[in-house]
Amino acid sequence: MATYSRLPGSVALITLQNPPVNALSAAVRQGIVDTVQRALKDPKVTSVVICGQNGRFCGGADIREFAGPMLGPPLVPMIHAIEAVDKPVVAAIEGVALGGGLELALGCHYRIAHSKALLGLPEVTLGLLPAAGGTQRLPRLIGLTAALDLITTGRHISAAEALKLGILDQVTDSNAVDLAVDFVRSVAGQPLDSRRLSTLACPCPPDVDSLLDKVMAQVRQRSRGALAPVACVQALRAAATLPYTQGMEKERDLMATLFNSGQARALQYAFFSQRVVGKWSLPSGANWNNSTGRTISKAAVIGLGTMGRGIVVALALTGMSVVAVETQEKQLAEASQAVPAMLQREAGRRSLATPPGVITFSSNLQDVSEVELVIEAVFENMALKLQVFRHLASVCGPGTLLCSNTSGLDMDQLAAVTKSPALVVGMHFFAPAHVMKLLEVVCGPRSSPEAVATAMQLGKRMGKVSVAVGNCPGFVGNRMLKPYLEQANFLLEEGATPQQVDEALEEFGFPMGVFRMSDLSGLDVGWRIRKEAGLTGPGVEPSRTRQGRRYSPLPDQVCEAGRLGQKTGRGWYQYDGPGGRVARSDPWVHIFLEAYRAQHGLVARSIAPEEILERCLYALINEGFNILQEAMAAGPEHIDAIYVFGYGWPRHRGGPMFHAGQVGLGRVLERLEHHHHNHPDVPHLEPSTLLRRLVAGGSPPVQKWREFINKDRVHSQL
Numbered sequence: 001m002a003t004y005s006r007l008p009g010s011v012a013l014i015t016l017q018n019p020p021v022n023a024l025s026a027a028v029r030q031g032i033v034d035t036v037q038r039a040l041k042d043p044k045v046t047s048v049v050i051c052g053q054n055g056r057f058c059g060g061a062d063i064r065e066f067a068g069p070m071l072g073p074p075l076v077p078m079i080h081a082i083e084a085v086d087k088p089v090v091a092a093i094e095g096v097a098l099g100g101g102l103e104l105a106l107g108c109h110y111r112i113a114h115s116k117a118l119l120g121l122p123e124v125t126l127g128l129l130p131a132a133g134g135t136q137r138l139p140r141l142i143g144l145t146a147a148l149d150l151i152t153t154g155r156h157i158s159a160a161e162a163l164k165l166g167i168l169d170q171v172t173d174s175n176a177v178d179l180a181v182d183f184v185r186s187v188a189g190q191p192l193d194s195r196r197l198s199t200l201a202c203p204c205p206p207d208v209d210s211l212l213d214k215v216m217a218q219v220r221q222r223s224r225g226a227l228a229p230v231a232c233v234q235a236l237r238a239a240a241t242l243p244y245t246q247g248m249e250k251e252r253d254l255m256a257t258l259f260n261s262g263q264a265r266a267l268q269y270a271f272f273s274q275r276v277v278g279k280w281s282l283p284s285g286a287n288w289n290n291s292t293g294r295t296i297s298k299a300a301v302i303g304l305g306t307m308g309r310g311i312v313v314a315l316a317l318t319g320m321s322v323v324a325v326e327t328q329e330k331q332l333a334e335a336s337q338a339v340p341a342m343l344q345r346e347a348g349r350r351s352l353a354t355p356p357g358v359i360t361f362s363s364n365l366q367d368v369s370e371v372e373l374v375i376e377a378v379f380e381n382m383a384l385k386l387q388v389f390r391h392l393a394s395v396c397g398p399g400t401l402l403c404s405n406t407s408g409l410d411m412d413q414l415a416a417v418t419k420s421p422a423l424v425v426g427m428h429f430f431a432p433a434h435v436m437k438l439l440e441v442v443c444g445p446r447s448s449p450e451a452v453a454t455a456m457q458l459g460k461r462m463g464k465v466s467v468a469v470g471n472c473p474g475f476v477g478n479r480m481l482k483p484y485l486e487q488a489n490f491l492l493e494e495g496a497t498p499q500q501v502d503e504a505l506e507e508f509g510f511p512m513g514v515f516r517m518s519d520l521s522g523l524d525v526g527w528r529i530r531k532e533a534g535l536t537g538p539g540v541e542p543s544r545t546r547q548g549r550r551y552s553p554l555p556d557q558v559c560e561a562g563r564l565g566q567k568t569g570r571g572w573y574q575y576d577g578p579g580g581r582v583a584r585s586d587p588w589v590h591i592f593l594e595a596y597r598a599q600h601g602l603v604a605r606s607i608a609p610e611e612i613l614e615r616c617l618y619a620l621i622n623e624g625f626n627i628l629q630e631a632m633a634a635g636p637e638h639i640d641a642i643y644v645f646g647y648g649w650p651r652h653r654g655g656p657m658f659h660a661g662q663v664g665l666g667r668v669l670e671r672l673e674h675h676h677h678n679h680p681d682v683p684h685l686e687p688s689t690l691l692r693r694l695v696a697g698g699s700p701p702v703q704k705w706r707e708f709i710n711k712d713r714v715h716s717q718l
């Protein structure tokens, strides 16, 4: 709703009320229509201020309403009516003016904001465009070039930047509503024609066509198949080339196409998934709402390889002091050079409100005795990690939280060698740890609510999307990756090339296909894990069946040839030299694959991109169903957030589990059955019981899966 009050000096104050972000629900829109009418009709009112309750102007259209029929007054005529009012209307912006919220402000004649306010048109991130006149009014106000940037990226900008761009008329460090009220009194009676943005011409550079073509080309390349950024450019072309009314028609038509697309549904689902995962719970009943985490002010990181260095930076960026420990002198010397530079770069990029914390480098584990939380980030080797945890248990106080950055080892085994297993929890970062948004918080069977809450809160402080997961080999992300990688290798055996597999996945929307990604991460990482698992190495029978199932030794053989990826200048592709970035097809790989197939009597066949996608993605999705059934993830949103934020799953496809729903669960089941029939020695292709159950239950939408999962859970950690 919206409330109306009359202030001294003939000012009407309209306050939007819809906590927590005053989204423009049907009731709020109706409230605005009614109160604006009232202000218009009241002869004693000469000017109007619109603000939002609780220091937040407006977070835009109510996204929850998008799923149902459109009720209440529509936004476009409502904003148009405000613009047409013959009494000055000022938007007093505190907190946020995003999406429809900023569009509402653009319909007002003046905009005044608090210096801490954030503004933006983030609709593109929801698969939409600013369709309440945003694509037509903003370029008329700030020019085509700046509007293209804001609308196609959806980025939030500070009040200072908005002032510079000309979106705001004034910015204040004190109360924006009070200033707006004073201001509107001072402009009452002045002509408003030049303040009605819809009547202005759009300032454009002389070579408008070439600018639009250039931006369109950039957007197409960056968006990896997403429709909304392209539609945003089309709408802005209309703003630059057509009269306002026709521009609005174009905006409406483009919005209609986007609104009904699967991509918009996927992106809105991704928006809510990101928020759902913050609300973690444990089987004990402990959850985000009833558990208190500790506020950490001093932490330590053990191991300063690539991951450890990134973790140190991520922690220091929160303002806490960090003890960075590395026992190998050479590695320590390198890290103490590299880490401060990384910190400085990242702090500069983020323009931090609080200065970064102090980092102390040490080669002595004893130096962590005073910290409140330790993150172990040594080599992925259980014996080594156990040794570190035993040492930590003797050095640290019994109340210290001990965390491991393991990417898949048993957290409970690590907890068992400490004095307080309840204070042991996994914090699985993704490389580079100070940049990547995902954090898997691994809850062992003995992890206390306090330990989980602390890790989740710390993740939030570091700006991560933290997802609580159960303790199983590979946790959630890497466990699902295993069948995906496995299928990619099998496809090479059967006749595909690394390029064909990568192209199919990149066409789907991944920033990099599986082989280019493996070259970037280093092929030795997986090789070491397979050796630890006894799947390869001296004494292991070199057959294509290992541990009772089909196995492809191809990646091991590539490593044995000294090809470890980008770092050695050769892997599944060739590069310009060690550390090179541009992947080129390598004749060596083709000859190697042919020789391998000939040696094993395999006849290469032509493999269509559809089969590549089905085999890789459905195997991964199938493992996701197993994970849900075993309660290693609390819901499909958790898996989807992990894949979107940690594994490059295209956001406009929602995540693997959402994608399965979009394809149709029946279809996924049928194709898995088909591929399992053709490859009975690949257990990962055998459809999960949960998937069968969901299909038998009528393939409910992803939001309803929990009802089936809870009936079906094998054992539960989350």
Ligand SMILES: CCC[C@H](O)CC(=O)SCCNC(=O)CCNC(=O)[C@H](O)C(C)(C)COP(=O)([O-])OP(=O)([O-])OC[C@H]1O[C@@H](n2cnc3c(N)ncnc32)[C@H](O)[C@@H]1OP(=O)([O-])[O-]
Pocket: 020, 021, 023, 059, 060, 061, 062, 063, 064, 075, 096, 098, 099, 100, 101, 103, 122, 123, 126, 128, 129, 130, 131, 132, 134, 272, 275, 276
């Ligand atoms: C014709 C139409 C044209 C128009 O152009 C279309 C639009 O405007 S599209 C819209 C364009 N606008 C956007 O894209 C802005 C989207 N919103 C944001 O970016 C952030 O929420 C914001 C920065 C505002 C606050 O961040 P923060 O302080 O970290 O807080 P938080 O993020 O944790 O959210 C708190 C709670 O509010 C909920 N909720 C939030 N916004 C909306 C909404 N619009 N609606 C409904 N609900 C919304 C959110 O789900 C959460 O609920 P819960 O049940 O407690 O989990």
